[in-house]
Amino acid sequence: MTKAHREAPPYSRAHPGVPWLIVSDLDGTLLDHFTYSHAPADPVLRRLEEHAIPLILNSSKTRDEILSLRKALDNQHPFIVENGSAIFIPVGYFPNCPAEATQHGEYWVVEPGAPxxxxxxxxxxxxxxxxxxxxxxxxxxxxxxxxxxxxxxxxxxxxxxxxxxxxxxxxxxxxxxxxxxxxxxxxxxxxxxxxxxxxxxGNTDKGIATTQLKKYYQQYSDVPCQLIASGDGPNDLAMLEAADIAVLVRSPVHPPPEFTHHRLLTTRKPGPLGWAETVREILTDADIFSGPIYRK
Incomplete structure (x- = not known):
């Protein structure tokens, strides 16, 4: 992902009548457990941007860590830090600032967690x-x-x-x-x-923050938002529970946590390779993606 960093665009629906949102853990999911590389997922990440499907990073990482990753990924969407403790929304991303938010610099910030x-x-x-x-x-x-x-x-x-x-x-x-x-x-x-x-x-988790952010998207959509959530560890389960489609990403170092969901997919491959393959299949089946995704 080498494109020049862009200004945050306002939220727009991903597909006529079907607004899709993707919320993803980072370490072991979108990033390789050993190398922290996201390269295997880059072709799918590009396709998500082409279809205006927001990718929301939701991690135990800090604000500064995620800001660095968003720049590397050319990601301009809201993000969730420190296991659901705070939601950062670029100012102007939605037509109005959420009532629960306060502005800190370039972001509207909602803080479900504790200092x-x-x-x-x-x-x-x-x-x-x-x-x-x-x-x-x-x-x-x-x-x-x-x-x-x-x-x-x-x-x-x-x-x-x-x-x-x-x-x-x-x-x-x-x-x-x-x-x-x-x-x-x-x-x-x-x-x-x-x-x-x-x-x-504090008394929060990734699922609480995900549900709150989804409500903000839903305010500006006239049809239900379809949420895909992906993660690999126990701290991701609340986020997966909040999703319409839950993607449990295999880890090279530990078995998948025990989890049940009405629409649960477990990746065949670990890390970003498994993440990319499964997200591509979901959106292809939904007739969002079409044609070859790997381009020269």
Missing amino acids: RGRILEYLQQDQQTHPAPYLNFAAATTAEIVATTGLTKQQAGQAQQRDYSEPLLWQGDEQQKQAFIARANAAGFRTLQGGRFLHLL
């Missing part, structure tokens, strides 16, 4: 009575995050600049983890297990 400061304060209090069998990002060095995740130094720095959540690299046993989760839930927080980290955040 990171309150989360870190809770962790500090919890550690006073319960030893911390985990490494959290706020206490980690950039070098430790690089070694743990395989991110570059720049990417690791972006991952540390969190606003709404705290990733924990769990180092204790399962009993300790479940006890920690119970204490966090009782204090009004939520935990989500990602591919590598246990994420501590």
Whole structure:
């Protein structure tokens, strides 16, 4: 995806009478688990733009991380950060600013989650009575995050600049983890297990934010929006539940989480290759895509 970065276009329907939305996880789904490459999905991403089908990135990643990826993908659509903690909508993308949003620079921002400061304060209090069998990002060095995740130094720095959540690299046993989760839930927080980290955040998730954003699209459509959601981990399940079509992307490192849905597809291949193949098949069957997708 090498096109020059464009100004955010206003939302337009993808197809006469059938507005499609695609919401996607990143790591292990649209990005390769090992290399973080999106190259296998690029032909489908180009076709989505040609048909004006919004691709909404919905990840545990931070605002700065997703902004970098959106630039690389030439993506101009709303996005959801830190496991559903905040929704960023380019100013002017919809005809009106959502009532729940506040403007921060170039974005209307809706914040279903909790500020990171309150989360870190809770962790500090919890550690006073319960030893911390985990490494959290706020206490980690950039070098430790690089070694743990395989991110570059720049990417690791972006991952540390969190606003709404705290990733924990769990180092204790399962009993300790479940006890920690119970204490966090009782204090009004939520935990989500990602591919590598246990994420501590406010009382939200990817599904809550996805449903809220879908309502904004629906306000400007005279027919029901059809939502495709894709992910590979337990923290994606709420997002998949909110979808009309759920795509469970195979992982090269763990089996698919147990999940049932009235329209569930599990990819044959892992990562962005499986994502692209399945999304292409869905939209071809719906008569949205036609003709060869791989072009010279």
